[in-house]
Amino acid sequence: MSNYVEGYYRSVCGYMKRIMDEEKEHMDKAAQVIADQIKKDKLVYIWGPGGHSNMAAMEVFYRAGGIAYFSAILDEGTLLSNGAERSTKIERLPGYGAAVVNSNDIGEGDLLIVANSYGINSATIDAALEARRLGAKVIGISSVEHAQNTPKEHPARHPSKKNLHEVVDYHVDTKIPVGDALVQVEGASQPTGALSTFANSFTLQSIVIQVVEKLAAEGMDPPLWKSGNASGGDEWNQKFFDRFRGKIRYL
Numbered sequence: 534m535s536n537y538v539e540g541y542y543r544s545v546c547g548y549m550k551r552i553m554d555e556e557k558e559h560m561d562k563a564a565q566v567i568a569d570q571i572k573k574d575k576l577v578y579i580w581g582p583g584g585h586s587n588m589a590a591m592e593v594f595y596r597a598g599g600i601a602y603f604s605a606i607l608d609e610g611t612l613l614s615n616g617a618e619r620s621t622k623i624e625r626l627p628g629y630g631a632a633v634v635n636s637n638d639i640g641e642g643d644l645l646i647v648a649n650s651y652g653i654n655s656a657t658i659d660a661a662l663e664a665r666r667l668g669a670k671v672i673g674i675s676s677v678e679h680a681q682n683t684p685k686e687h688p689a690r691h692p693s694k695k696n697l698h699e700v701v702d703y704h705v706d707t708k709i710p711v712g713d714a715l716v717q718v719e720g721a722s723q724p725t726g727a728l729s730t731f732a733n734s735f736t737l738q739s740i741v742i743q744v745v746e747k748l749a750a751e752g753m754d755p756p757l758w759k760s761g762n763a764s765g766g767d768e769w770n771q772k773f774f775d776r777f778r779g780k781i782r783y784l
Contacts, residue, residue, distance in 0.1 A: 537716050541726040544715045548728055549735050551708050555627065559705045563672050564743035566703060570644045571602045571748065575782065578639055579605035579646040582630055582656035584620045585612050589648035589733040593741055595784065597760035600741060601773040604781045608633050611656060627692055630659030637782065641668030647739065648674035650709055650729035652697030653683055653690050661700045664698035674736055676709035683711065688761065707732040
């Protein structure tokens with residue numbers, strides 16, 4: 534095994550441990566807010582406004598062991614399937630995030646999770662600001678370090694120069710360093726081995742586990758998807774399709 538790969542493994546594990554150790558209270562608060570929303574029989578919206586940040590929304594949506602109340606916003610604008618460069622331009626477009634929030638009918642009493650690796654782009658900030666303006670609570674998932682160390686004049690930034698962690702009700706810090714990639718290979722001009730997908734996924738799955746724990750402790754059997762590739766999965770999941778189809782947009 535390459536020494537670089539072993540170093541990457543150790544680095545990724547180190548960041549996961551930092552999130553687990555340093556963000557315990559913030560993850561617990563986020564989990565409690567989500568659990569309270571589910572107890573009120575209300576959906577939990579999640580959007581990852583940015584190329585690979587979209588995978589954060591997919592990570593907890595219609596996923597084996599995932600909570601059926603999650604409604605992922607799979608907006609076509611920033612999905613890489615519609616063009617990588619286009620995705621970057623759309624995520625930097627002021628007003629776009631607000632339009633997405635409105636098109637998903639998010640408003641008073643709703644809960645939106647905004648997951649973006651760096652927490653600076655216009656779509657991310659506008660989504661959080663608009664959701665809160667409309668009376669929704671917002672949980673932010675992003676890196677404080679990356680946001681605070683990105684120059685105010687960087688073209689990716691929202692016109693306000695605000696960071697996601699500054700404009701949400703609750704926030705969990707994913708610790709992603711500036712540039713994301715962790716491994717500098719000798720002879721290569723740029724580092725490789727990105728962290729952000731691991732950090733986002735670990736953070737969100739950790740929160741999901743705590744939500745399930747909280748609901749179960751109160752006597753509620755948490756509504757969890759079963760893998761359709763496991764025996765009985767289709768039959769188990771049908772009740773959630775019957776219950777949420779027409780309510781969850783992308784189900």
